[in-house]
Each structure stands twice: as C-alpha cells, then as structure tokens.
Amino acid sequence: MAFTLRMTFSGLCLFAPEPAGRGNVRGATGRMHVLMPGMFGHEHGTDRHVPVLSYDAGYLAQGGSLLGIPALAKLTGLTLAPVAGQEASLALCGHIVDLKEITNRPVDPDHLGADTKKKLVSRVTLGGGGITRVAPGACWEWRPGEFRPIANKVEWEIRDVQGDRLELVGEALGGGGAPKPLGTLYPVNGRINLDVLHDTGEDLLADPMAMDHSAPPMPGESPRHFSAYYGVFGGPVPIVLPKYWGALSDAPQIANGCEVIPPDMGTKIYNCLVASVSA
Template sequence: MAFTLRITFSGLCLFVPEPASGGNTGRMHVLMPGMFGDHCGADRHVAALAFDTGHLAAAGTPTGITAMAPLSGRQVTPVAGDEADLALCSHIVDLREITQRAVDPDHLGSDTGKKLTARMTLGAGRITRVSPGVCWEWRPGEFRPIAHRVEWEISDVEGEQLTLVSEPIGGGGEQKALGTLFPMNGRVNLVMYHETTQDLPPEPLPVARQPVPAPGFTPHHFSAYYTLFGGPVPTVLPRYWGKLADCPPLANPCEAIPPDMGGMPYTCLVAGVSGGGGG
C-alpha cells in the first residue's frame, strides 16, 4: 500500500537543489537561515514541523488539533533518495542571479558554520503549488510576485505509515522521534514552518487582519538568505509594489494554493538558488 506525502513550506525557506550526477534530479535541500543580529523579539523565527493529530492513529480522521515539533538545530529527511525533481518554478526568486555564486556547500552537509536554524532534505517528489503572494519590485523596474508558501508532493510513498525523526544539523548526537504518522484519505500532510511566532498555530494572525504595508516596504527578514553564501555577495531586497494583479504574468508559473490557506505574504518570503551548492 502506498500514500502521498504533501509538505507545505511556510515562511523563510531557501530551496537549494543538489543534482545527482548528470541529471535534473537529485536531492532538494530546504534551508532555514538562522535569524541572528537584529532579528529578535517580534522578528524571532521558529522552525517547527506540524501535522493534524489525526495522523497519529491508523484509520484516523482529521481532528483540527495541530501537533508541533520544534526543529531548532535539527534536520529532517522524510523520504531518502536522489530522485527529486529539482525544477524551481518562477514564483520562487532565484538568488543565484543576484549573488553569482552557490550557497556554501557546508550548509548541505554538517553546517559547521552554524548558519542554519533547521534543514529538510527531500529525496523524491516535486514542487506542485505555491502561494504567489503579492507584487514586488525586485531589481529596478522588474515587477514580479514572490511566493511565501510552497507545496512539495511525494507520490507513491511505500508502506502504510511514515516514521519521522530529526537529527542534529552539525552531525553526531542521537535521533529524536517526531512521530509515526498514518495517511488520512491516502495522504499524510505536513507543514514545515519557519515563521515569526504570530504566524504559528494554534492562532496565527488571519490573512484578512494582516496590515498591508506601504509601497516601498522592504521585508528585512529576507536579508538572512545572503548569509548562506560563504562570504560577501551582492544583495537585493524586494520592495512592496501592490496587489498580485498589479504584476505582469510569469513565464513559468506554478499552480496557486488557495489564498485562504494562510501564511504572511509580506514578510517571510521563499527563495531558491539554481545550481545548488558548492558551484
């Protein structure tokens, strides 16, 4: 018996492909940068894995109660392998175009530089949908949406359950059990958060109550991504322009996640790095 694993990444998450030899598949690392320096207090981010507690029982049903496991300093590999589709749709802004270099390869391994809060590595599946968010000015005169949520799906996961464990990013140390999860209606749903505390369960700020920033607003959390490139690099921060409808259409869009599924479209944006790490 097989099931589908759907993982929703929400917040400050950097998608970094690690290609297998000579192909378009491999492993996708999702890096959650450490929020150091001025990112404290209201800017403090929490990395946590969440799921409905109905997944804890065989033949369970949704309970509406969320279980959460903190992942600070930890990494998770839900499904091992090197067959993930490494394509990044155009809603995920490519920082390689700005920095002209890959992320430090250390962040795909033991992270001895301790720049990460958490990491998830995906050995199968692909990006399926995104929350396209709002319209940003990226480089001068370049207007585009930037996703703040990304769905990743792995179909045909073998077995009748999924056992999740975490381990230290720095290597060594014991694994920690996160739970054995059973499918509901043929699917296990996880949410990987790297968000400020006001955006976390059980009572995230509703989308309708999120204040709309003034034009020109810059999400300063985004600057944390540039600490992962192993040295000084050029930086670009998006500037708020307006509603999604104010942007021109993208050439390679992903399917959209329904807007009522949450997430903060103004502060914690997703990014990617084409070509992976170390190149």
C-alpha cells in the same frame, strides 16, 4: 501499500537543489534542500524565527481520522529527511526568486551536509517528488523596474511513498548526537499532510495558516527578514531586497509559473517570502 506525502513550506525557506550525477554529468533530479537560515543578531527579539513541523493529530492513530487539531514539533537544530533518495525533481518555478542571479554563486556546500558553520537553524531534505503549487503573494519590485509576484508558500508532493506509516526523525544539523523522534504518522485516505513553518513566534501564535488580514506595507518597503538569506553563501555577496509595490492583481504574468494555491487557504504574504538558489 503506498500513500502521498504533501509538505507545505512557508516563512524563511530557501530551496537549494543538489543534483545527482556521476562525474561532471549533473541531472535534473537529486535532492532538494530547504534551508532555514538563522536571524543572527536577533536570536532573542521579535525578529527571531522558529522552525516548526505541524500536522493534524489524527495522523498519530492508525486507522484514525483527521481531528482538526494541530500537533507541533520544534525543528530548531535539526535536519529532517522524511523520504530518502535522490529522485526529487529540481525544477524551480518562476514564482520563486533565484538568488543565484544576484549572488552569482551557490550556497556554501557546508549547509547541504553537516552545518558546522552554524548558519542554519533547521533543514529539510527531500529525496523525491517535486513542487506542485505556490502562493504567489503580492506584487513586488525585484530588481529596478522588474515587477513580479514572489511566492510566500510552496507545496511539495511525493507520491507513491511505500509503507503504511511515516517515521519522522530529526538528526542534529551539525552531525552527531542522538536522533530525535518527531512522530509516527499513519495516512488518512491515502495521504499525509505536513506543514513546515519558519516564522517569528508572534506569527506562529497568530496561526500562520489563517488568512492574513494585516495591513500591507507602504510601497517601497522591503520584507524585514529577507536579508537573512544572504548569510548562507559563504562570503560577501551583492544584496537585493524585494520592494512592495501592490496587490497581486498589479503583478504581470510570469514565465514558468507554478499552479497557484487557492487564496482562501490562507498565508502570510508580506513578511517572509520564499526564495531559491539554483545549482
């Protein structure tokens, strides 16, 4: 028996590929790490972000049906690898900005293993599948004069997961400690859907899966929390922050773009944008 696992990431989530390979040969597959950086200096205020795993409570019963009631598990201090392996596609579509173009360096490799430097609050490691769709959000000015959409939500799909259940277990980010069970889930109609959210407590309480009816920023304003990404590179790096320009309809077509998540599926499009750092 096999099923499809679909994971949707939103909030401050940094996609960092780790290619598999032997010697100096690095392939197009490997593991994809989704890093959730800490908001250092703002751990207890309104800027504090909480990493949360959410899924329909109906998945908890074998042979059950979806209930429309979310079950939540806090991911703070944990790393989660729902499917092991090194067969994940490392392709990153053009809707996701690549911070390596700005920093000219990869993330500190410490953050792909035991995070002894404690720069992360959580991490999800994906051993199979690949990006399928994104929510392209709004029109932003990235580098001066470069106007583009920037994804704020990413969908990842792993097909043909073997077995009749999914055991979710969190491991300590820094290594050691007892594993933390996060739920045993059973497919419904051959699928399990998970949401990984890394948002402020205010946004989580306001249901980040709902449509965003908040007022857009003023042109030229930057997302408040985007700078947190630059703390995971292991040293001083140049910083570029997106500046809001306008609605998505103002953005030009982008090369190598992903398929788009329908806008009626909801998402927060102004505060926490997704980013990547190529290998």
